[in-house]
Amino acid sequence: MGVNDVVKNITWLGHDGFLIKGDGKAIVIDPFQVKDCEPADIILVTHEHSDHCSPEDIQKVQQASTVIVTEANSAAKLSGDVRVVQPGDKLTVEGIPIEVVPSYNTNKNFHPKQNGWLGFIVTVEGVRIYHAGDTDLIPEMASFDVDVALLPVSGTYVMTAEEAVEAAKMLKPKLVIPMHYDAIVGSSDDAQRFCDALAGICEVVMLSS
Numbered sequence: 001m002g003v004n005d006v007v008k009n010i011t012w013l014g015h016d017g018f019l020i021k022g023d024g025k026a027i028v029i030d031p032f033q034v035k036d037c038e039p040a041d042i043i044l045v046t047h048e049h050s051d052h053c054s055p056e057d058i059q060k061v062q063q064a065s066t067v068i069v070t071e072a073n074s075a076a077k078l079s080g081d082v083r084v085v086q087p088g089d090k091l092t093v094e095g096i097p098i099e100v101v102p103s104y105n106t107n108k109n110f111h112p113k114q115n116g117w118l119g120f121i122v123t124v125e126g127v128r129i130y131h132a133g134d135t136d137l138i139p140e141m142a143s144f145d146v147d148v149a150l151l152p153v154s155g156t157y158v159m160t161a162e163e164a165v166e167a168a169k170m171l172k173p174k175l176v177i178p179m180h181y182d183a184i185v186g187s188s189d190d191a192q193r194f195c196d197a198l199a200g201i202c203e204v205v206m207l208s209s
Contacts, residue, residue: 003147003174006127010148012207013037015051016179018131018150022124025094029120029131031057039063041094045070045078046103046133047117053077067093069100071118086116097123102140103133110157111135121146130171137163141170149173153194161194168198175203 009021016030019037028040030052040061045053045068053074062068068075068082069091075082085091087102099121104113111117111134119133121144130146136159149171152158159167161178168176176198178191188206195204 003127006125006129007148007175007177007205009124010129010177010207011037012177012179016046016131016134016150016152017057018179020122020124020129022127023095025096025124027096027122027124028061030133031061033057034060037061040066042066042096042098043068044098044118044120044122044131045074046119046131047071047111047115048073048077049134052134069093069098069120071116073115073117085118087118101130101144102138103135104138105134105158106136106138108136108157130173132167134158137167137170141167144171146171146173147175149176150179151176151194153178153190161190162197164194165197168202173202175205177205177207 011019015032017032018029020027025041027042029044030046032051032054034057055077072084075084085100087100089100091098101119103117103119105111121128121130127147129148131150151164153161153164178194191206198204
């Protein structure tokens with residue numbers, strides 16, 4: 001299955017939240033203020049901040065069989081089948097390969113590198129999808145092999161739209177989807193600037209939540 005086919009099965013839940021469907025599984029990442037989302041087979045949580053690790057929202061999509069993959073701070077707030085990971089880990093959950101990568105700030109202190117908070121690369125239908133988490137432009141991105149990149153664009157706590165453009169150029173994905181706007185910080189204007197700046201460089205899709 002190609003990238004465009006997989007993108008049809010990616011739903012933006014708002015902020016940094018996504019539902020990704022494929023290989024017979026439903027993967028939910030960082031659910032927050034969820035209005036409508038089907039039950040998850042796998043939930044990925046990038047870090048402990050309440051707009052990413054929201055136990056109330058996680059319970060909305062969690063089943064008895066759901067596997068949650070996250071870091072230690074978030075795991076302490078959650079119950080069920082919770083698997084604690086750290087950057088550099090690789091695992092397969094319900095047949096879905098998951099690579100755990102770093103996610104941190106370089107010029108602000110909201111997401112310190114030493115916290116070991118997370119981004120994820122999940123492979124669905126043969127397509128490698130990177131959820132960056134709350135991050136700045138970090139040198140590790142140069143080594144990531146990804147087809148689709150979900151990148152924050154709002155600034156303040158994460159990359160600005162302009163920095164996210166540089167991240168996209170470093171990652172060289174086939175397709176990019178902006179996130180982390182229209183909720184706590186950032187607006188669709190940030191996402192639009194990001195899209196405009198990548199015209200002719202890579203395909204960008206703005207999803208509606």
